[in-house]
Amino acid sequence: MSSDPAGMAAASASGSASASASAAIRAAGVCDGPDAAVNELLAAVGLADHHVHGIVRGQVDEAGLGDMMIESDRRSAAVAAGYDTQVWHAVRRWCAPLLGLPASAPAPDYVAARLALSQEQVAGVMLPLAGFSHLVVETGFKGGMISPPAELAAIAGVPATRVVRLEAIAEQLIGTLADPWTYPDAFRAALAAERTGPDPIVGTKTILAYRGGFDRDLRRPADEAVAQAAATWSAEVRGGRPARLTSDALLRFGIWAAADTGLPLQVHTGFGDPDLDLHRSDPLLLTDFIRATEERAPILLLHTYPFHRNAGYLAQMFPHVYLDVGEAINYAGAASVALVSESMELAPFRKILFSSDAWGAPELHLLGSWLFRRAMSRIIGEWVARRDWSHADAERVVQLIASENVRRVYGLAAA
Ligand SMILES: [Zn+2]
Known part of the structure; x- marks a missing residue:
């Protein structure tokens, strides 16, 4: 296998956590693996969180x-x-x-x-100590309740960029579109508009898992079928039904329109609230879609637990597939070391991204970072202590997963 100059160059351009965050992480004993140098590496590195949400505001x-x-x-x-x-x-x-x-x-x-x-006071204590270097914020879930990306960035003291939820674009569009038969072009235009202006999106996200799951035909629908489905949906919304996107054709159209942009497409997979059927959110069910989008756009498999090993398989098999185990780390708490370790079995290290998926409570932003650092210090520290890996190996992989993969995939500037 030939070397990848882009990957090598990226690994030298990594960010650090703030001095105060690193000091707090050291003082708390977060990184307690068996190798002192690896512990220090994980206390000092800045984490670029590729999927995170705002905090609930107020009290x-x-x-x-x-x-x-x-x-x-x-x-x-x-x-x-x-x-x-x-x-x-x-x-x-x-x-x-x-x-x-x-x-x-x-x-x-x-x-x-x-x-x-207040929530803002708790966030003011915890977010700066998480040691983030960048936040990629998704605003789709209960967006009206939570702090927008700029506010989150100000509290955490790091830059933030945003990704947009495809289903939210559709649901906004259907209520305002004068002629629903123009839906295909109107949706593509709405997506293109999100890429312009002072705060352009760096990616898109789909909650297809919450709208029926992956065990269906995910081929691209024809524009005529999309327009027909939009006309039906528009009539329902005009009749008083809430604008909740469930149409199979429109859901499929959305993910294909997103893939056509070439921007990273985040796909919620695995663990989620009981609005989804977990057995329909296994990323292996996306295999045909993944094959069909190989030349189009990066596919970011979010959360993935308990299918993180399946996601790791897909990340090894397909050049444009990436994964994280965010969200599950917080919910597994002291038991999260095992799942972080399992996420590092098959997946190439350039394909694993850090995420917290924190939403609402600032504690989740802090824990997303600290528990990840703790798990990595134990896992990688043990490999180094047993001489399976060199210190240089550890340093490179920590930099890749902590921030360089996120920066490369989303085209973010180096820290
Ligand atoms: Zn999320």
């Missing part, structure tokens, strides 16, 4: 906080789980000291201290 109550610490959309599930979850253990362990409490403080103490502060 939240105990139930609202509980809702944000579980992936289920049911408050009854949050109540049933209580504080007896990996994510809550991780919050108490790592976030409590940042609010002046002992590590692993009892849940009532943590919640009382935390709810005395």
